[in-house]
Amino acid sequence: WLNGERVLSFDYTDPKWAKEIELLRIRGADLADRGGKLWLQDHGADVWFRKLRMREIPEEEIIVADPAFKPMPVPPAALEKENERVRKMLEAAGEKKRADEAK
Structure with missing residues (x-):
């Protein structure tokens, strides 16, 4: 709720x-x-x-x-950046799992 209005549901x-x-989860x-x-985030802007x-x-x-709730669309550049970040996280998790299994 923000100023008495539901903003997320x-x-x-x-x-x-x-x-x-x-x-x-990832x-x-x-x-x-x-x-x-x-x-609380500012994403580079004054708040x-x-x-x-x-x-x-x-x-x-x-x-x-x-x-009826629908999220705001994510700009393509931000989505690409996030997908790359997640890819790296998954790779690191896979490498850690393989290292743990090799012990």
Whole structure:
């Protein structure tokens, strides 16, 4: 929610998000895990934050995802850069696995 308006709403267990969730898994995320840190990013532009408030969402609270939610498109150059980063991560993981198996 931002200024009283929902800005993001999706169910990450929905199969339509499988590609994005797999990307997050490769990058080390565990969406079943809860807690952690909130990082505010500027992506190279000036930003200001004030009066940030957070609340813990109780486990029993029912969260209803918006089935019409669609993410913003990723610019091709950014997508290419991210794909290259993921490729390198997968290569490194494969090399580590092979090294561990050789022991």
